[in-house]
Amino acid sequence: SHNVPVITIDGPTASGKGTVAHRVAQHLGFHFLDSGALYRLTALTALRHQTPLADEHALAKLAEKLPCKFLGHEIWLGNEEVSNAIRAEEVGNFASKIAALPAVRHALAGLQHGFRMPPGLVADGRDMGTVIFPHATLKVFLTASVEARASRRYKQLIDKGFSASMEDLLKDLKERDARDSNRAVAPLKPAEGAYLLDTSDMTVEQAVEQVLRWYAAVKKSA
Ligand code: CDP
Ligand code: CDP
Numbered sequence: 584s585h586n587v588p589v590i591t592i593d594g595p596t597a598s599g600k601g602t603v604a605h606r607v608a609q610h611l612g613f614h615f616l617d618s619g620a621l622y623r624l625t626a627l628t629a630l631r632h633q634t635p636l637a638d639e640h641a642l643a644k645l646a647e648k649l650p651c652k653f654l655g656h657e658i659w660l661g662n663e664e665v666s667n668a669i670r671a672e673e674v675g676n677f678a679s680k681i682a683a684l685p686a687v688r689h690a691l692a693g694l695q696h697g698f699r700m701p702p703g704l705v706a707d708g709r710d711m712g713t714v715i716f717p718h719a720t721l722k723v724f725l726t727a728s729v730e731a732r733a734s735r736r737y738k739q740l741i742d743k744g745f746s747a748s749m750e751d752l753l754k755d756l757k758e759r760d761a762r763d764s765n766r767a768v769a770p771l772k773p774a775e776g777a778y779l780l781d782t783s784d785m786t787v788e789q790a791v792e793q794v795l796r797w798y799a800a801v802k803k804s805a
Pocket of ligand 2: 597598600602603735736786787
């Protein structure tokens with residue numbers, strides 16, 4: 584699978600990685616990997632089983648055996664559709680806690696490599712360019728101000744029928760940024776050779792176009 588092109592899009596929470604990565608994948612007819620969803624699925628399962636954060640071995644076992652399926656926009660866990668359930672802030676927060684555990688990351692790595700299939704893959708997350716696909720064709724690091732990200736997340740949560748407060752979200756986002764950036768394994772940081780894109784004042788369309796332009800340029804020079 585090493586000649587299958589990969590575009591990695593990493594960045595902090597609510598920077599727009601998922602939205603941009605999905606659109607880029609659609610445009611190119613590539614597969615799409617939402618790696619954060621795998622951490623969220625593991626977190627949701629652990630919360631339901633009341634598996635404590637301290638039990639790294641049990642959490643890694645859950646990650647290894649995740650009965651998940653990705654069907655277009657739908658994410659399934661066993662025979663339950665959990666696309667909305669995994670977006671709860673509680674799940675995102677627990678996801679970022681278990682994501683600091685090496686055994687959990689290791690358990691999910693193989694699953695992620697399996698998404699690299701012809702004609703290509705767009706993968707979004709925190710360590711797609713640094714750890715999982717270090718030889719990706721194009722690596723992008725998406726950012727936006729914490730205020731822009733909080734208001735994007737606020738709108739998403741309200742649209743999904745969750746209640747939300749701007750004040751709590753800002754606090755949550757800052758905590759999660761710190762946890763994702765400061766952890767010992769696979770911390771959030773731009774990969775070597777990554778293209779930086781600050782989308783604070785950009786529309787989704789503008790961000791997608793920029794990534795597609797970079798990809799066209801990189802492909803040409805390869
Ligand atoms: O949507 P948001 O950016 O808030 O989070 P996500 O991408 O759904 O990921 C949820 C959590 O999983 C993040 O806070 C990260 O701690 C973790 N994660 C990770 O460690 N590595 C990845 N490749 C993807 C997510
Ligand atoms: O995956 P990540 O957590 O980085 O973000 P997301 O789930 O894609 O959410 C980003 C939200 O901000 C979506 O509702 C987008 O429509 C919106 N947005 C964006 O992604 N990019 C912009 N330049 C402007 C808004």
